[in-house]
Amino acid sequence: MTVSGPAAPLPDERRAQVIALLRRRGVLRVTELASELDVSAITVRRDIARLASQGLIRRVRGGAALPGATMAADALISQIPEVSASPEAMPEAAGDAGTRATVGMVVPSLDYYWPDVIRGVREAAAASGTRVVLRGATYQAADERRQLSWLVDSVGVDGLLVAPTTTGEDGEELVRWLQSADVPVVLVERAAAVGPYREAMESVVSDHAFGAAMAVRHLAGLGHRRIGVVTTMDSPTSPHVRRGWRQACEELGLGLDDAVDANTVDRRDPEWPHALNDLLDRCSASRTTALLVHSDPEAISLVESCQERGIRIPKDLAVVAYDDEVAELCDPPLTAVRPPKSAVGHAAFGLLSARLADDDAHRPRHRVVIEPRLVVRSSSL
Structure with a gap:
């Protein structure tokens, strides 16, 4: 024989209990209400938003409080029935339809x-x-x-x-x-x-390591055997780009001992011109024939310096930029790895929306990883 636990309160009953708890204790945090009512914090936040929109309570930092005893509050509390109605009689979806997240x-x-x-x-x-x-x-x-x-x-x-x-x-x-x-x-x-x-x-990220590896494979497929990488020190993306570059080079058997491996200042830093000249000297000395550069502005600046020094792009040095924000505007247009920026935004909102809609406090955490794509242009062909 199966013994059922007590039925969960209907939405209006639960909201009435919120008000009753607030009347007894004044101010409560979301976490306290969730514990008292045995529901998720998301459900409590929804209830607070609904009740606040009706003027029955007010939001405070991290929780809720009553503005004072009101006839409306008393009326809502009195609606708690002795015998629960069926869920179909008072659907939460209808009650929440007017609440805009x-x-x-x-x-x-x-x-x-x-x-x-x-x-x-x-x-x-x-x-x-x-x-x-x-x-x-x-x-x-x-x-x-x-x-x-x-x-x-x-x-x-x-x-x-x-x-x-x-x-x-x-x-x-x-x-x-x-x-x-x-x-x-x-x-x-x-x-x-x-x-x-x-x-x-919970997170949504571009697979930057995969994007970097894709660039290396593209360059290796064109015959380059010494492929370097240039990243900027303060960018959160740089560690992932560097990891993907190194993994792909190792998998393809490309030499890493002498290849250019630079993690440097960005082009806005006063030291950038000096760092750039040193970088191109290292390319020449190590016979590096291709570079993956994060990000577009640094790649464009590098190409301009190459042209001033008589280094032909891509005949002497192939260049792939990472980000593809303005890479196409370079002369020649830069081959670039394009992270799925708009798709990341769509997925991030979708993940948050699903979390807001799910009353299950034990819903598994989700990590979404989206692949970039390679846009091939003149700087590598």
Whole structure:
């Protein structure tokens, strides 16, 4: 014989219980309400949003409070029936139809790489009627934390899409803050692990290592046997590009001992001209005949210096850029690896939307990896 546990309360019953708890205890955090009601934090946030839109409660930092005893609140509490009605009688979908979700998004730049990611998020959000509140940061964890706190505490967003700084003490602290946030979080073009078992946070990323390996295979297929790599020190993408380059070179049996392997400043740094001249000298000395360069501006600057020194592109040195933001504008147009930026935005919103729609607190974490593609142009042929 199977013994059934008590039936879960219907949505209106649960919301009435929220108000009853608030009347007894004044202010409660989302996590406390979720524990009291034995539901997920996402369900509680939905209930808070619904009740706040009706003026029955007010949102506070990380939770909710009553504005004071009201006739409406008393009326809602009195609706808890002694015998539960059937689920069909009071469907939650109908009750939530008028509640518009709000998603916060924080990216480190609004003028390079990220516009296409943002566009993908906005397109996906528009299809579901979701509002997106966008904030631009500056690749600094403190600035990102400030923007995220504003979205959670002042705007009251239902979820976050963020490309955070994850390294250094500030970055690690920011990751811990995101992991403990009262709203669901999806990392965009970033990955992080938390907790004693190093559980991965939900994320959507481009497979930059695969993209770099694809570039190496393209160049090797053209007959190049010494293929170098140039990346910038401060880019979060650089470690992945370097890993893919090295793995592909090793798998193809390409020499790494003398090939150019540079992780340097970017073109905005005053030291860039000196670093670039040294880089081209190393290419000549090592007989490196092809380079993978992250990112487009550095690749274009390198091609310009080659032309000034009489190095022919691609006859003397083939060049593949990584990012494909402005690679086509170079003379000659650059072959480039193009990360799936818009698709990343679509997938990130889809992952967050699924998390918001799923009441199961034990829903598995998802990590989505999307492959870039290679766009072949004159700089390598």
